[in-house]
Amino acid sequence: MPKTNKKLIFGIPSKGRLKEQCEEWLSARGLELHQVGGSRGYKAKFSNFPNIEIRLLSASEITKSLLLGEIHLGISGEDIIREQSDRTDDLIKFIAKLGFGNADVVVAVPNGWIDVANMADLSEVASELRKSRSHRLRVATKFTRLSAEFFQKHGVIDYRLVQSDGATEGAPANGVAEIIVDITTSGSTLFANNLKILDDGLILASQANLMLAKSANWTDTLEKDCAEFITQCSLNC
Amino acid sequence: MGQSKNIKIREILAGSGGEWVNLPSLxxxxIVLEMAGESLRSRLYFAMSPDGEELCLRADLTIAAALKYLNEAKNTAVTYLCEGTVFRASPAHENRAVEFNQIGIEKFGPQDEIxxxxxxxxxxxxxxxxxxxNELAIEFSDGGLIPKLLDGAHIPEPWNQYLLDVAKSPQALRRALAFACNPKKPPPTELGMSLLKLDDDAATAEVQKFIENADFQTGFARGPREIAQRMKASTQRAIATPLDIKFSRAIDELLAIDDFPVPAIAKIKNIxxxxxxDLSNWADAWAKRLKLMEKATPGIMENTKIIVGKSGRFEYYSGFNFDIFYSNQRETPIASGGRYDGLIAALTKGRSQAQAMGVVIRPERIVDTQ
Known part of the structure; x- marks a missing residue:
């Protein structure tokens, strides 16, 4: 049970382009972020919303904290939170898509597989590989939950996920897997690694979202503060 | 009470011999995912070995027992009696126990199947x-039925092999049948049509040339030969006469069978x-099985159904399988078992074969009479 907090806790990405874009987005809505303890501090505040405590966290810590109800609001990627829990829609209210941090989670196969254009083709190839090589098609990804759901939806059964936490696009060339599920923005990294996205291989068109944790400790005051904050952001809760 | 119940269960299971064995928890x-399929992943608890190997807590006793058999008793007939905790994460929106006790028998090696x-x-x-x-209900199924039926059903090519490849999954089979029977298929590609006129070597060379001209990469587990073969096969399917809808209807009818054993077998034979x-041999084997069961437990068939399209089994179940429930608690079987003759072959990539049959009991689900 998260402890009762008198302030509305808001998680914002702590570094990188995502942090800059969050700051720009908030600033455009009259919400200037003031980092406590200088640019290396991990707390911040809004001068016009003193009852909001801002925590600067990694994108995945924000989503974990939202799912656990440890923070009330947060900005992070939809791909990250949907990968972390199959109960996302029960636990989280998606308040707004913010128009940045775009990343598509896609299924990509070697471009030399000229006979494979869609998931139905992939399903057949997976079955053929299993029959001829006695092992399942290996799919390198860090999105194991999203991949498994998507492959099941498309009736692909003869595959196995191989955990990959970085440089996933190199997995086929390195012999770690035959295909990948990864995020892409322009597709150029996939293309450079001789991979192509399947025609129906878009698993999730993700972007940064403002999210609310339904299971956080909400008091009447915090609900009121949240409503005011969202109004300030010109959003409908 | 729980202890005495477990003792009774152990005594009954040990009645037909066998040795009590310890099985690894990790x-x-x-291996587990290769055998059981990725659908199990969301139910597994993972751990990492010190040297970086991904491990999981056992989700059943069967794979652990099969590994023990391969390591210690390959090619002999053994009966393992086993008991221990297994671990399965609860699906979202369900409040199931995530670790629970199972007691089971696993029989490997040469055996009289029935x-x-x-x-x-x-x-x-x-x-x-x-x-x-009084409230026990039993469900039987046969993981080998549909592959067997398709194998002998004189389905015209190219559809026969196409359907056989997905016969183990009712969902994939329904999808494949819908495609096979659809008169409006996407047109074949030009390359695919040109490959049809070539023998395998020439088709392979043509695909190789196409890939090189496009500056694509070859390799990645599938070379030009595999690609050419598949393109020829899919082109043949694109231009083939659609499969007669009667096949699809018959398989749908088959998958929908949920009846008492005797009428169910009659329906299956009729389809x-x-x-x-001709499924006479298959039906005779079932009749023999049922007769022996009925003889040992008169009246048992009154509470028993054969459900052809039964889902939820691990992929390695390849023959007769069963669940025993309380009739008002069909989601939570007391005992689940079946034949998995393909598991040892799958674990060894075909280097070893062994017949195998097993069952696990969930003691806590057995409601005491007192």
Whole structure:
């Protein structure tokens, strides 16, 4: 049970382009972020919303904290939170898509597989590989939950996920897997690694979202503060 | 009370011999997922070995027992009696126990298939009957039925092999049948049509040339030969006469069978006949199995159904399989068992074969009579 907090806790990405874009987005809505303890501090505040405590966290810590109800609001990627829990829609209210941090989670196969254009083709190839090589098609990804759901939806059964936490696009060339599920923005990294996205291989068109944790400790005051904050952001809760 | 119930279950299971064995709790995750399929992943608990190998806590006793058999008793006939905690994460929106005790029998090696099917089933039924007897219900299925039916059903090519490849999954089979029977298929590609006129070597060379001209990369587990073969096969399917809808209807009818054993077998035989397949041997084996069960437990068939399209089984179940429930609790079987003759071959990539049959009991689900 998260402890009762008198302030509305808001998680914002702590570094990188995502942090800059969050700051720009908030600033455009009259919400200037003031980092406590200088640019290396991990707390911040809004001068016009003193009852909001801002925590600067990694994108995945924000989503974990939202799912656990440890923070009330947060900005992070939809791909990250949907990968972390199959109960996302029960636990989280998606308040707004913010128009940045775009990343598509896609299924990509070697471009030399000229006979494979869609998931139905992939399903057949997976079955053929299993029959001829006695092992399942290996799919390198860090999105194991999203991949498994998507492959099941498309009736692909003869595959196995191989955990990959970085440089996933190199997995086929390195012999770690035959295909990948990864995020892409322009597709150029996939293309450079001789991979192509399947025609129906878009698993999730993700972007940064403002999210609310339904299971956080909400008091009447915090609900009121949240409503005011969202109004300030010109959003409908 | 729990202890004495477990003692009774152990005594019943040990009635047909065998040795009590300890099985490892941690298994290589790659082996478990390769055998059971990725649908199990969301139910597994993972751990990392010090040298970086991904492990998982056992989700059942079967794979652990099969690994023990391969390591210690390959090619002999053994009966393992096993008991221990297994671990399965609860699906979202369900509040299931995530670790629970299972007691089971796993029989590997040369065996009289029907006799062992019956022996294991009756042992499981005996354990279930240590609790409330009157409300027991039984479901039978046969993981080998649909592949067997399709194999002998004189389905015209290219559809026969296409359907056989997905026969183990009712969902994939329905999808493949819908495609095969659809008169409006996407047109074949120009390259595919040109490959049809070539022999395998020439088609391979053509595909190689196409890939090089496009500056694509070859390799990645599938070379130009595999690609050319598949393109020829899919082109043949694109221009082939659609499969007669009667096949699709017959398979749908088959998958929908949920009936008492005798009428269910009659229906299955009748459907097979429509597809020009003679399932007499298969039906005789089932009749023998049922007769032995009925003889040992008169009246048991009144509470038993054969459900052809039964889902939820691990992929390695390849023959007769069963669940024993309380009739008002069909989601939570007391005992689940079946034949998995393909598991040892799958674990060894075909280097070893062994017949195998097993069952696990969930003691806490047996409701005491007192």
């Amino acid at each position: 298994l290589p995750a790659s 006799a062992v099917d019956v022996e294991v089933f009756l042992a499981a039924l005996g354990t279930a009957q240590t609790g409330k007897k 097979a006949k429509q597809l020009n397949e």
